[in-house]
Amino acid sequence: MNVTIVLPTYNEAENIKDFLTAVFDEVKSIENFKINALIVDDYSPDKTADIVKNLQKDNENIHLISNSTRGLGNAYKLGFKHAIENLNADVLIEMDSDFSHNPKKIKELLEQIHNGYDFVIGSRYIKGGSIPDDWALIRKLNSKYGNVFARFIAGLFHVKDCTSGFRAIKTNFIKQIDLDNLKVNGYAFQMNILFECVKLGAKTYEIPIDFVDRIKGESKLRIKDVLEFMVNSFELFLKRFK
Ligand SMILES: Nc1nc2c(ncn2[C@@H]2O[C@H](COP(=O)(O)OP(=O)(O)OP(=O)(O)O)[C@@H](O)[C@H]2O)c(=O)[nH]1
Numbered sequence: 516m517n518v519t520i521v522l523p524t525y526n527e528a529e530n531i532k533d534f535l536t537a538v539f540d541e542v543k544s545i546e547n548f549k550i551n552a553l554i555v556d557d558y559s560p561d562k563t564a565d566i567v568k569n570l571q572k573d574n575e576n577i578h579l580i581s582n583s584t585r586g587l588g589n590a591y592k593l594g595f596k597h598a599i600e601n602l603n604a605d606v607l608i609e610m611d612s613d614f615s616h617n618p619k620k621i622k623e624l625l626e627q628i629h630n631g632y633d634f635v636i637g638s639r640y641i642k643g644g645s646i647p648d649d650w651a652l653i654r655k656l657n658s659k660y661g662n663v664f665a666r667f668i669a670g671l672f673h674v675k676d677c678t679s680g681f682r683a684i685k686t687n688f689i690k691q692i693d694l695d696n697l698k699v700n701g702y703a704f705q706m707n708i709l710f711e712c713v714k715l716g717a718k719t720y721e722i723p724i725d726f727v728d729r730i731k732g733e734s735k736l737r738i739k740d741v742l743e744f745m746v747n748s749f750e751l752f753l754k755r756f757k
């Protein structure tokens with residue numbers, strides 16, 4: 516199976532080299548899957564793309580595209596399309612490029628794809644998973660209870676972490692979704708993709724992950740994304756009954 520790890524970047528110049536090195540070190544030992552990395556960069560002012568171009572000289576499995584429409588959701592949509600159309604991907608992996616998601620876990624996600632699951636989630640909210648201790652209380656509450664709220668309102672009762680950004684998804688489900696019609700752009704994007712795939716019959720599985728804070732670079736989480744997420748949960752609630 517062909518796998519594309521889709522990696523959106525915005526100002527990750529401090530992380531991207533070490534991160535891609537760590538990813539390819541880990542995936543070397545994975546059998547049954549051919550693995551590409553696709554960086555989707557929004558013309559980062561810190562020139563993340565130049566670093567990627569340099570790494571491409573020694574690794575033909577590193578790909579790079581530029582996204583001019585800014586935002587995480589848009590970057591993922593563009594990356595998904597490119598992976599399907601040009602890299603022949605059977606499986607997509609979503610992952611942050613700032614070491615918040617441990618590259619060692621890629622293998623475990625793919626093991627469950629190999630076992631027949633369609634949508635495998637690196638989950639912070641099952642036994643063995645965690646969020647950082649030092650997150651402000653408001654962020655902890657927002658993430659944890661935002662998830663509980665979203666699960667119930669969107670009817671995703673069986674999934675404990677609906678907004679995780681670390682997941683492996685079979686492209687035969689993504690191909691059936693009208694990506695251009697998904698208007699969400701922040702982490703509500705994660706929720707929508709999951710919602711649509713479950714509606715299409717995707718079998719989900721969660722593996723525990725420890726989400727760790729980035730050490731280098733800056734967070735891009737915005738209040739706008741939190742609001743979009745809440746409004747969107749209600750939209751999904753209405754969509755359940757259509
Ligand atoms: N292409 C693109 N990538 C983005 C954008 N916003 C965030 N990213 C990338 O998406 C990943 C997650 O973004 P972060 O800024 O770490 O946001 P977060 O993980 O929600 O927040 P922190 O936990 O505080 O780091 C990182 O690899 C970012 O570089 C964007 O607008 N466009």
Ligand SMILES: [Mg+2]
Nearest residue numbers: 611613615729
């Ligand atoms: Mg992050």
